Amino acid sequence: MKKRALISVSNKEGIIEFAKGLHEAGVETVSTGGTLQALQEAGVPTIAVEQITGFPEILNGRVKTLHPFIHGGLLAKRDNEEHQNQLEENEISPIDYVIVNLYPFKQTLEKQGVTKEEIIENIDIGGPTMLRSAAKNYKDVAVVVDPSDYNQVLQAIKQDTLTVDQRQQLAAKVFRHTANYDALIARYFTEETGEDFPETYTITYEKAQTLRYGENPHQSAAFYKRSIPVKGSLATAEQLHGKELSYNNIQDANAALEILAEYTEPAAVAVKHMNPCGIGVAHTIDTAFQRAYDADPISIFGGIVACNQVIDQLTAEKLSKIFLEIVIAPGYTEEALALLTVKKNIRLLKLHVEPAEEVGHTFTSVNGGMLIQTKDNGRINPDELTIATTREPTEKELADLLFAWKAVKHVKSNAIVLAKEKRTVGVGAGQMNRIGAASIAIEQAAEHAQGAVMASDAFFPMPDTVEAAAKAGITAIIQPGGSKRDQDSIDVCNEYGIAMVYTGMRHFKH
Numbered sequence: 001m002k003k004r005a006l007i008s009v010s011n012k013e014g015i016i017e018f019a020k021g022l023h024e025a026g027v028e029t030v031s032t033g034g035t036l037q038a039l040q041e042a043g044v045p046t047i048a049v050e051q052i053t054g055f056p057e058i059l060n061g062r063v064k065t066l067h068p069f070i071h072g073g074l075l076a077k078r079d080n081e082e083h084q085n086q087l088e089e090n091e092i093s094p095i096d097y098v099i100v101n102l103y104p105f106k107q108t109l110e111k112q113g114v115t116k117e118e119i120i121e122n123i124d125i126g127g128p129t130m131l132r133s134a135a136k137n138y139k140d141v142a143v144v145v146d147p148s149d150y151n152q153v154l155q156a157i158k159q160d161t162l163t164v165d166q167r168q169q170l171a172a173k174v175f176r177h178t179a180n181y182d183a184l185i186a187r188y189f190t191e192e193t194g195e196d197f198p199e200t201y202t203i204t205y206e207k208a209q210t211l212r213y214g215e216n217p218h219q220s221a222a223f224y225k226r227s228i229p230v231k232g233s234l235a236t237a238e239q240l241h242g243k244e245l246s247y248n249n250i251q252d253a254n255a256a257l258e259i260l261a262e263y264t265e266p267a268a269v270a271v272k273h274m275n276p277c278g279i280g281v282a283h284t285i286d287t288a289f290q291r292a293y294d295a296d297p298i299s300i301f302g303g304i305v306a307c308n309q310v311i312d313q314l315t316a317e318k319l320s321k322i323f324l325e326i327v328i329a330p331g332y333t334e335e336a337l338a339l340l341t342v343k344k345n346i347r348l349l350k351l352h353v354e355p356a357e358e359v360g361h362t363f364t365s366v367n368g369g370m371l372i373q374t375k376d377n378g379r380i381n382p383d384e385l386t387i388a389t390t391r392e393p394t395e396k397e398l399a400d401l402l403f404a405w406k407a408v409k410h411v412k413s414n415a416i417v418l419a420k421e422k423r424t425v426g427v428g429a430g431q432m433n434r435i436g437a438a439s440i441a442i443e444q445a446a447e448h449a450q451g452a453v454m455a456s457d458a459f460f461p462m463p464d465t466v467e468a469a470a471k472a473g474i475t476a477i478i479q480p481g482g483s484k485r486d487q488d489s490i491d492v493c494n495e496y497g498i499a500m501v502y503t504g505m506r507h508f509k510h
């Protein structure tokens, strides 16, 4: 008996050649509406699915292949006598190959101005059903969901070399594909109904790149991107120059962009090991970068710099004087690009839109589970700050306090940031006690601590940090407030004439 292939594809790329090849290999092809038309127009003899089912396509294509004559032919085990007898009794012919790809649900979601009705209509029902039937019965049926597999499968069919292992691989791809497809649908419905943390959490990512290694060379890794691209994120940045990004590069570059999204004025952020080592804000991007550099000229070595303005020649000249792993910006002037691309080892990334703060969830894997929380998109309203001390901050101090508060949110806890004139001067990150973080920041700032402001990601459990700040010459402090012993810190501030404000919001980052 002739082998039979069922072809029903939305993405018709490469299907004519594949179907022609099947026909030449003596395989009979059966097809649905649009696919049938395309194959017949290309001169590939094909049977209409209605001819097999004896039933017309109904409900605008919502039902075309959902029929026992199709699914019986797909699910029957060839080595099961009962199955074979039932096929015979019911005059069902077996189907040996299934070539199906689905309604473009993802592409429809991404369309500008798309209606909910259009999205719903692009949920494929018959396609996944055929894919799943064929994949379940992979021992007897070969199923192809990915057009990039057409050629390889066709050659194997022609040479009669398609093994059960290969069919299982094709089936595995199908189940990944339908799981991804359903995950996108589930996410869409869940977002529509506004459930943040439903009883099961379904997410799907697509592989963008196999990485050379993970955080360390003995770890293996890959970079997966959101199925629906997130504009202004690292995942959608374009690499213009340099070697492939590494695992650590991606983490650091992402951290740099998250910090950058805090600032609306021209800003430059230098990152090392996911902490900012320098942040500068100014009227021009070259000055902003100069400030980020001056913040810590040692740590920036081998770091990542992200800017929210096009890199011009002046900035490029400054950038090219130091060793940097990555520069990220919304663009580069021709002169800047010429200057920077001379350096073989620098990676240059271009953002197509402003770095944007992603709404949604963050994930932290723990052994045996996953912690999921909404992103820390907390922003304070400067008008709602509480002044805790006798002295109010001056206008200039307030500007630096707000600048430092945006920075400290992105520093690992316990975090202290010292800032002066729109640049960080000291960063104390990831310490097990607050005074430890403050000591590091003060030591790093050295003489620049005099007249600087201090931001703390969480309240002061005791007055030691404020005492250290006073000794270093810090004049104003911003912190969440809320400690039982707040008054002790307030007293020290008042004694030294320090202005302290409370945000009422904590920014732990572990």
Ligand SMILES: NC(=O)c1ncn([C@@H]2O[C@H](COP(=O)(O)O)[C@@H](O)[C@H]2O)c1NC=O
Pocket (backbone or CB within 6 Å): 008, 009, 010, 011, 031, 032, 033, 034, 035, 036, 061, 062, 063, 064, 065, 066, 100, 101, 102, 103, 123, 124, 125, 126, 127, 128
């Ligand atoms: N309802 C059905 O019985 C059904 N059977 C196949 N499809 C899909 O119809 C598409 C192909 O349609 P056409 O051949 O008419 O262009 C494929 O993406 C296939 O997955 C169906 N459509 C959606 O549910």
